[in-house]
Amino acid sequence: QVQLQESGPGLVKPSETLSLTCTVSGGSVSSGSYYWSWIRQPPGKGLEWIGYIYYSGSTNYNPSLKSRVTISVDTSKNQFSLKLSSVTAADTAVYYCARGGGPFYNNWFDPWGQGTLVTVSS
Amino acid sequence: SYVLTQPPSVSVAPGQTARITCGGNNIGSKSVHWYQQKPGQAPVLVVYDDSDRPSGIPERFSGSNSGNTATLTISRVEAGDEADYYCQVWDSSDHAGVFGTGTKVTVL
Numbered sequence: 667q668v669q670l671q672e673s674g675p676g677l678v679k680p681s682e683t684l685s686l687t688c689t690v691s692g693g694s695v696s697s698g699s700y701y702w703s704w705i706r707q708p709p710g711k712g713l714e715w716i717g718y719i720y721y722s723g724s725t726n727y728n729p730s731l732k733s734r735v736t737i738s739v740d741t742s743k744n745q746f747s748l749k750l751s752s753v754t755a756a757d758t759a760v761y762y763c764a765r766g767g768g769p770f771y772n773n774w775f776d777p778w779g780q781g782t783l784v785t786v787s788s
Numbered sequence: 789s790y791v792l793t794q795p796p797s798v799s800v801a802p803g804q805t806a807r808i809t810c811g812g813n814n815i816g817s818k819s820v821h822w823y824q825q826k827p828g829q830a831p832v833l834v835v836y837d838d839s840d841r842p843s844g845i846p847e848r849f850s851g852s853n854s855g856n857t858a859t860l861t862i863s864r865v866e867a868g869d870e871a872d873y874y875c876q877v878w879d880s881s882d883h884a885g886v887f888g889t890g891t892k893v894t895v896l
Contacts (some may be wrong), residue, residue, distance in 0.1 A: 693808050698814040703885070705885075712874065712887055712888075712889055712890045713831065713874055713876075713887040713890075715824075715876075715884060715885030715886070715887065726883055726884070727884075728884050728885075729789070729882050729884075730789075740874075763829055766797075767836070768819075768836070768837070771878055771880060771883070772837075772878045773878060773885060774821040774833060774836040774837070774876065775821075775823070775831070775833065775876070775885075776832075776833035776836070776842060777832075778831055779830065779831075780829075780830055780831070781830050781844060783824065
């Protein structure tokens with residue numbers, strides 16, 4: 667059974683770069699059947715898809731965040747990572763990693779990591 | 789960008805049927821996925837591709853999609869179904885995942 671676990675700093679200063687890693691167990695990020703996504707949820711609000719990466723390194727990002735987002739994959743560690751630059755308080759959220767099933771043009775997300783709260787504050 | 793609209797809340801008595809709608813322009817031409825999120829927990833996929841259920845999801849959860857509205861139906865509602873529910877589609881124009889606004893289901 668595939669499990670995902672997010673890790674990284676819980677506090678980031680404004681204008682700095684948020685960095686998170688998702689470690690996959692019970693499965694492989696090198697599987698050609700899946701895409702690996704980051705999704706976030708501001709406190710008390712809804713879900714926002716950030717982007718995904720394929721094991722080959724191919725990526726796709728939410729246009730609203732594209733200029734600030736980089737997602738990378740490390741197949742040797744069975745991990746994928748998120749970097750979000752120039753953060754502001756509006757980037758405070760619970761960040762989830764998730765496995766994307768289905769084709770690249772119709773991903774659904776299952777399973778999800780437990781999520782990690784990142785607060786942007788000085 | 790593509791917008792998905794859900795009612796903020798739905799209330800239902802135990803044993804009755806809850807219907808949660810997800811509105812979008814010609815959403816019937818897209819595949820719709822649904823997630824359940826309980827307080828303090830990560831979302832869980834309950835329906836994908838309009839009406840398919842992942843393994844382990846009760847048959848009480850079903851989905852339909854036509855025209856401008858997709859619907860998640862929860863039959864024989866139980867107290868444990870109380871949660872937020874989100875619909876999700878893939879926006880082919882932006883090549884991006886899009887979530888609905890979310891619906892809080894309250895079991896009376």
